[in-house]
Amino acid sequence: MTEREASPTGGSAEGGSVDAPLVEAPADAVAGEVVLRLTDVVKTFPGVRALDGVQLEVRAGEVHCLLGQNGAGKSTLIKVLSGVHRPDAGQVEWRGDPVTFANPQAAMRAGIATIYQELDLVEDLSVGENAFLGHEPRRFGFVRRGHMARRTRQILGRLGHAEIPPNRMVRALPAAGKQVVSMARALSHEARLIIMDEPSAVLAHDEVGNLFRIIRELTAQGIAVIYISHRLEEIREIGDRVTVLKDGRTTAANLPARDTPTRDLVNRMTGRTIEYVFPERPVAATTADADLLEVEGLTRAGEFADVSLRVRPGEIVGIAGLVGSGRSELLETIYGARRPEAGTVRMAGRALRPGSVGAAVRAGMGMAPEERKSQALLLGEPIYRNVTLATFARYARAGFTDTGRERAEADRVAESLELRPRDVRRPVRTLSGGNQQKVVVGRWLLGDTRLLLLDEPTRGVDVGARAELYQVIRTLAERGVGVLLVSSEVPEVLGLADRVLVMREGRVVREAPAGELDENTVLDLVMAGSLMEGAAA
Amino acid sequence: MSDVTDTSTPERPAQLPAQSPPVDPAETAAAEQRAGGRLSWWRGEGGEGARRNLWLIGVLVALIVIGVITRPDLYGDSSWVWSNILVILKLASVVGVVTVGMTFVIIGGGIDLSVGAIVALAGVWATTVATQSYGAGGMIFCALAVGLCVGLVNGVLISYGRLVPFIATLAMLVAARGLAAELSDKQTQVSDNATINGIASTNLFGIPLLVYILAAVVLAGWVLLNRTTFGRRTVAVGGNPEAARLAGIDVKRHTVLLYALSGLCCGIAAIMLTAQATSAQAAMANLYELDAIAAAIIGGTLLSGGRGTIIGSLLGVIIFSTITNLFAINGLTTEAQNMVKGGIIVAAVLVQQVQFRSLTQFLGRNRLTTN
Ligand SMILES: Nc1ncnc2c1ncn2[C@@H]1O[C@H](COP(=O)(O)OP(=O)(O)OP(=O)(O)O)[C@@H](O)[C@H]1O
Ligand SMILES: [Mg+2]
Numbered sequence: 020m021t022e023r024e025a026s027p028t029g030g031s032a033e034g035g036s037v038d039a040p041l042v043e044a045p046a047d048a049v050a051g052e053v054v055l056r057l058t059d060v061v062k063t064f065p066g067v068r069a070l071d072g073v074q075l076e077v078r079a080g081e082v083h084c085l086l087g088q089n090g091a092g093k094s095t096l097i098k099v100l101s102g103v104h105r106p107d108a109g110q111v112e113w114r115g116d117p118v119t120f121a122n123p124q125a126a127m128r129a130g131i132a133t134i135y136q137e138l139d140l141v142e143d144l145s146v147g148e149n150a151f152l153g154h155e156p157r158r159f160g161f162v163r164r165g166h167m168a169r170r171t172r173q174i175l176g177r178l179g180h181a182e183i184p185p186n187r188m189v190r191a192l193p194a195a196g197k198q199v200v201s202m203a204r205a206l207s208h209e210a211r212l213i214i215m216d217e218p219s220a221v222l223a224h225d226e227v228g229n230l231f232r233i234i235r236e237l238t239a240q241g242i243a244v245i246y247i248s249h250r251l252e253e254i255r256e257i258g259d260r261v262t263v264l265k266d267g268r269t270t271a272a273n274l275p276a277r278d279t280p281t282r283d284l285v286n287r288m289t290g291r292t293i294e295y296v297f298p299e300r301p302v303a304a305t306t307a308d309a310d311l312l313e314v315e316g317l318t319r320a321g322e323f324a325d326v327s328l329r330v331r332p333g334e335i336v337g338i339a340g341l342v343g344s345g346r347s348e349l350l351e352t353i354y355g356a357r358r359p360e361a362g363t364v365r366m367a368g369r370a371l372r373p374g375s376v377g378a379a380v381r382a383g384m385g386m387a388p389e390e391r392k393s394q395a396l397l398l399g400e401p402i403y404r405n406v407t408l409a410t411f412a413r414y415a416r417a418g419f420t421d422t423g424r425e426r427a428e429a430d431r432v433a434e435s436l437e438l439r440p441r442d443v444r445r446p447v448r449t450l451s452g453g454n455q456q457k458v459v460v461g462r463w464l465l466g467d468t469r470l471l472l473l474d475e476p477t478r479g480v481d482v483g484a485r486a487e488l489y490q491v492i493r494t495l496a497e498r499g500v501g502v503l504l505v506s507s508e509v510p511e512v513l514g515l516a517d518r519v520l521v522m523r524e525g526r527v528v529r530e531a532p533a534g535e536l537d538e539n540t541v542l543d544l545v546m547a548g549s550l551m552e553g554a555a556a
Numbered sequence: 557m558s559d560v561t562d563t564s565t566p567e568r569p570a571q572l573p574a575q576s577p578p579v580d581p582a583e584t585a586a587a588e589q590r591a592g593g594r595l596s597w598w599r600g601e602g603g604e605g606a607r608r609n610l611w612l613i614g615v616l617v618a619l620i621v622i623g624v625i626t627r628p629d630l631y632g633d634s635s636w637v638w639s640n641i642l643v644i645l646k647l648a649s650v651v652g653v654v655t656v657g658m659t660f661v662i663i664g665g666g667i668d669l670s671v672g673a674i675v676a677l678a679g680v681w682a683t684t685v686a687t688q689s690y691g692a693g694g695m696i697f698c699a700l701a702v703g704l705c706v707g708l709v710n711g712v713l714i715s716y717g718r719l720v721p722f723i724a725t726l727a728m729l730v731a732a733r734g735l736a737a738e739l740s741d742k743q744t745q746v747s748d749n750a751t752i753n754g755i756a757s758t759n760l761f762g763i764p765l766l767v768y769i770l771a772a773v774v775l776a777g778w779v780l781l782n783r784t785t786f787g788r789r790t791v792a793v794g795g796n797p798e799a800a801r802l803a804g805i806d807v808k809r810h811t812v813l814l815y816a817l818s819g820l821c822c823g824i825a826a827i828m829l830t831a832q833a834t835s836a837q838a839a840m841a842n843l844y845e846l847d848a849i850a851a852a853i854i855g856g857t858l859l860s861g862g863r864g865t866i867i868g869s870l871l872g873v874i875i876f877s878t879i880t881n882l883f884a885i886n887g888l889t890t891e892a893q894n895m896v897k898g899g900i901i902v903a904a905v906l907v908q909q910v911q912f913r914s915l916t917q918f919l920g921r922n923r924l925t926t927n
Binding site for chain 2: 262263346354376377379380381386388393395396397398399400404408409412415419420461478
């Protein structure tokens with residue numbers, strides 16, 4: 020981190036900003052002026068042309084949305100902007116001058132801050148150290164800890180999360196908390212452009228509102244925001260203009276975010292028309308016999324209390340609730356990854372040994388966990404080995420693995436989930452975020468899973484593949500698999516599940532067939548009683 | 557990639573908007589063909605390991621060239637060259653066996669600092685008067701059993717006792733050497749067993765039996781790592797323990813097995829070393845843990861776990877014994893040799909991290925643009 024490095028625009032001096040107000044608008048920011056222009060940007064990885072001629076124009080004070088399917092090149096594009104990758108060809112113009120950022124520090128100094136899709140926090144550093152990583156306030160070479168903590172507290176307060184202590188280890192935070200920390204990191208710079216790669220994917224409904232409030236404050240100060248999301252309704256709400264990518268190319272630039280018809284957007288993204296609908300529920304839903312899963316009085320102090328639920332074979336049960344309402348913890352406890360303090364879990368009538376994943380898996384459970392990178396994937400390993408991580412022993416003969424069979428099975432899964440690129444020998448690391456998510460879910464489509472626990476299964480998955488995934492889940496259910504689904508997206512729970520449980524603060528507050536609930540009812544139930552200052556936005 | 561979407565789902569109306577000229581399907585297909593076809597050993601699965609091993613072979617060649625330059629007189633004699641190769645391999649054999657076990661432990665996300673001590677303890681235990689009275693079979697059984705048991709203790713302490721591997725095996729290092737000193741009364745115990753001693757002196761088809769043992773252990777290790785569920789679990793447990801656990805793998809049990817395996821390898825090495833010296837003592841196999849760890853790292857095994865190859869580790873060991881040999885034939889001191897070894901470790905890791913990545917990228921890019 021040498022101070023003077025290739026940063027043609029010079030950037031802003033760091034030392035002086037320390038005592039400045041939180042996000043200070045650069046004095047010369049003129050709303051409407053073009054700050055960033057990309058022309059014919061190309062970036063290739065071995066065997067993949069991730070960017071193949073991208074055009075993009077971003078103005079000061081606007082929220083510019085990037086749309087595109089999984090693997091379209093959105094994350095690669097922002098990594099080119101933030102100095103992680105260097106483009107092979109094409110031009111990046113930043114405030115009128117052509118630039119190439121040698122590294123992320125150079126981009127930050129020039130005023131581009133980025134919140135990456137895959138959280139890039141150092142788990143064993145504190146919240147404050149993460150927020151100011153690489154540009155810690157110093158005096159005489161010593162980090163000014165007190166000062167840093169104060170600044171962090173300020174930024175967190177502004178983000179609506181004053182409750183996060185700046186000296187807490189990041190490891191101890193839940194996913195949404197980590198997201199807040201990466202946002203704090205972006206705000207700790209004096210930025211003219213803030214790039215957000217799927218920031219809402221890990222956020223609950225009310226937190227998204229909070230995020231939008233912050234974005235509006237930023238843009239009001241003339242700061243430009245590039246916003247990536249697969250949720251069209253968010254883009255309509257916060258976006259000004261939209262650029263659509265497909266297969267690494269710009270297929271449409273600067274569409275008005277509010278008025279462009281959804282059909283049009285989806286068509287330019289996918290090259291086809293997709294109806295964003297949920298597969299039909301079987302009419303005589305689950306007349307089924309015995310319960311597959313019976314959970315009785317499950318309790319873990321501080322996480323959830325006295326939860327009882329049932330899943331019949333072929334039934335999809337959805338759990339709605341805020342992040343932090345204990346949903347993920349409940350799922351992990353049912354799966355044996357956490358040990359309950361009270362209560363029992365029974366599969367097909369037999370009690371499972373508490374706190375044993377092995378027992379749960381042997382009884383036919385499978386779980387797609389919430390955080391793909393830390394909980395589910397071996398990033399350096401090939402796709403097929405990730406897909407068969409839970410089943411490779413079944414295909415093995417006398418302890419010897421059968422990679423041919425594994426690849427064939429993984430191919431089948433890749434096909435049904437539209438994985439791209441389809442070559443299952445590639446390392447998972449080289450897949451786009453959404454495609455990695457498909458690998459996580461795909462793992463349990465193999466073997467004889469009888470009960471599938473899905474924690475945010477469509478996080479980061481694009482519109483088209485999402486419909487595909489819903490269909491796959493429904494087909495599984497029709498074959499008699501029970502599904503327990505957790506999702507922050509209420510429409511997803513209502514659309515896919517047969518029966519819905521609503522959780523609030525660790526308790527089930529309502530249980531009803533999905534047909535008897537609507538989005539507003541669920542949201543009211545979910546929020547009621549909790550103090551949600553941000554929810555007003 | 558657009559061709560993938562469109563051709564694989566023919567029942568869906570493919571309406572490409574005018575603004576989106578699809579990527580040339582032939583180009584993509586060709587690239588994919590190349591990726592998955594004849595180049596797969598290079599680029600695909602295991603490709604990274606194969607590239608790294610080529611690099612190590614390059615280092616080995618460079619060392620031999622240095623040997624040829626510094627001692628042209630010796631290298632002029634082809635019978636000397638052959639016997640020198642055997643000397644190097646024999647030198648590598650004992651540490652090589654230990655390194656195979658160490659490689660498994662490191663890939664599995666751990667570290668075993670007690671290997672040298674386990675070798676000493678197993679060697680001493682196998683040469684006590686009482687054990688020797690059971691003959692060669694008894695001695696071999698004793699060494700293997702001691703190695704296995706100590707490894708199991710390591711594993712249980714780490715898995716179920718939740719000790720950090722570094723601490724647990726450091727404690728074992730001290731304890732096992734202590735026990736070995738106690739057992740041997742700090743004396744050198746001479747092995748009177750001709751069969752055991754013969755292991756080091758026997759040649760089969762002109763090649764020392766020790767080299768065959770190394771080859772057998774390496775082969776077994778390679779098969780275990782690359783072809784069995786045990787190996788697959790090792791990579792998973794080291795690469796992402798949480799993911800492995802949530803996929804239903806018993807991470808704790810597997811960790812115990814890894815340390816037991818390392819202990820077993822130490823037991824084998826103890827017999828080999830005892831046979832070479834025709835004796836055992838508490839101070840034998842000194843600092844083998846460093847040699848084994850260094851060889852594994854040079855061979856491309858990631859200290860943080862999840863990645864590594866047996867062949868790489870073997871090459872690492874051979875590189876080290878070649879350096880030792882190079883210094884010996886030039887009549888240089890072990891002190892100078894240790895300094896060079898240290899430098900090589902640093903250089904190897906640096907080179908692999910920096911240059912290799914760019915070389916790979918260069919090759920990858922080249923292939924795309926030239927075709
Ligand atoms: N380091 C890499 N090595 C090889 N290929 C890569 C690498 N990074 C990305 N790719 C490939 O580049 C393409 C674009 O990926 P990118 O992550 O930009 O997609 P994305 O638009 O962000 O998708 P998502 O919506 O799923 O996040 C994908 O085909 C991906 O597999
Ligand atoms: Mg992405």
